[in-house]
Amino acid sequence: MSALPSDGHSAQILVPHWLAEDDRALLATVVRQALAGGEVHPVGVIHLEDVLTELHVAAARDAVWPTSAARVRKATGWDDDVLPVRLSAAELASLLSLTGLPEELSALLGGGTTP
Amino acid sequence: MDTRFGGSSAGLLQRLRPTRIGVADLREVADGLLPSLATTRLRLDIVQRTGTGSVVVLEEDERTVRVHLSDLAEQMTSAGVRPTADGIAEALASWVAHRPVTDAAARTAGIAVLDWRDAAHTTVGWRVVVRRGHVAVPWTPVRTADGRDVARTRAAASARAGDVPLDLRAEGPVALWSHPAVPVLATSALVAPERMIDRIRATGLSMPDMQVVITPHRPVACADPGIAARLAGESTEASVSLPWPRLAALPWN
Numbered sequence: 001m002s003a004l005p006s007d008g009h010s011a012q013i014l015v016p017h018w019l020a021e022d023d024r025a026l027l028a029t030v031v032r033q034a035l036a037g038g039e040v041h042p043v044g045v046i047h048l049e050d051v052l053t054e055l056h057v058a059a060a061r062d063a064v065w066p067t068s069a070a071r072v073r074k075a076t077g078w079d080d081d082v083l084p085v086r087l088s089a090a091e092l093a094s095l096l097s098l099t100g101l102p103e104e105l106s107a108l109l110g111g112g113t114t115p
Numbered sequence: 116m117d118t119r120f121g122g123s124s125a126g127l128l129q130r131l132r133p134t135r136i137g138v139a140d141l142r143e144v145a146d147g148l149l150p151s152l153a154t155t156r157l158r159l160d161i162v163q164r165t166g167t168g169s170v171v172v173l174e175e176d177e178r179t180v181r182v183h184l185s186d187l188a189e190q191m192t193s194a195g196v197r198p199t200a201d202g203i204a205e206a207l208a209s210w211v212a213h214r215p216v217t218d219a220a221a222r223t224a225g226i227a228v229l230d231w232r233d234a235a236h237t238t239v240g241w242r243v244v245v246r247r248g249h250v251a252v253p254w255t256p257v258r259t260a261d262g263r264d265v266a267r268t269r270a271a272a273s274a275r276a277g278d279v280p281l282d283l284r285a286e287g288p289v290a291l292w293s294h295p296a297v298p299v300l301a302t303s304a305l306v307a308p309e310r311m312i313d314r315i316r317a318t319g320l321s322m323p324d325m326q327v328v329i330t331p332h333r334p335v336a337c338a339d340p341g342i343a344a345r346l347a348g349e350s351t352e353a354s355v356s357l358p359w360p361r362l363a364a365l366p367w368n
Contacts, residue, residue, distance in 0.1 A: 060346055
């Protein structure tokens, strides 16, 4: 089950959060632990599963179309492993509500879009 | 950007403020290099013409290319070719490798791939390409070509495309197909999408409703429809996304 649209049209606005590889790995670990804990609301489970999907999709997007993110990295001076992870408001809210979310990730996701 | 001269040879500064490639320098390099690129079918000559300067002539079966040496030097200058003997030789060899594909080469070595059909990059279609080293050059049938011959060449190219070895990488729920040396060949697998589904399944991913996201000259991404929409819908880059059963009905370029 997924909250992702299946009609080929994005039904929601996804906002990019530029995260380095370590941050993305930590985010995936935190989400998996939360899902394994079984205390997330069923709707939140769907959003968190979509976050895990997006972490993979972000890497796939960069493999197919590396130019646009590379341009941003060059302009900002960010490292080569920084990628845009695109999240909906509901996915972001589900992440920020996790009690186990480390402060640095919370700051990266909630306090702006810069790494 | 003109890629016929091997785009990697030119630095950004050289492209922005190109140093002129001299006709005499090009002539000197061509005299030494062209004979070594000739084959039993490919003839490369420099023909001296009174008043109009020298002309480079490439002849291979039914295909002929004629270009004034001065025009070729001008094009190399615009493409930012390094104005050294090595730079010019590399660019000239690349230019020869980009020569038109003959009917015989297309018939015996053609591979079916998907390429853009329009300048705006909104639609894709099948086309036959022939690999020359790290380059894949498209074949364009001559206007007078027999339709049955063209169909046979395309059918053989489709059969050959299914045998092109590609790299398959799973990025979570997304399967990425790429060719290690010639990017445009990544779409060759799309001639046999059911075989792709089987190979993807062997990696542990089940994708019966596979949607393919195609950007010619880039890796091909395959995923379930919702995930493919998320992948392609959030990119500003041109791509065509379609369910695998529609691949066979795409037109030929």
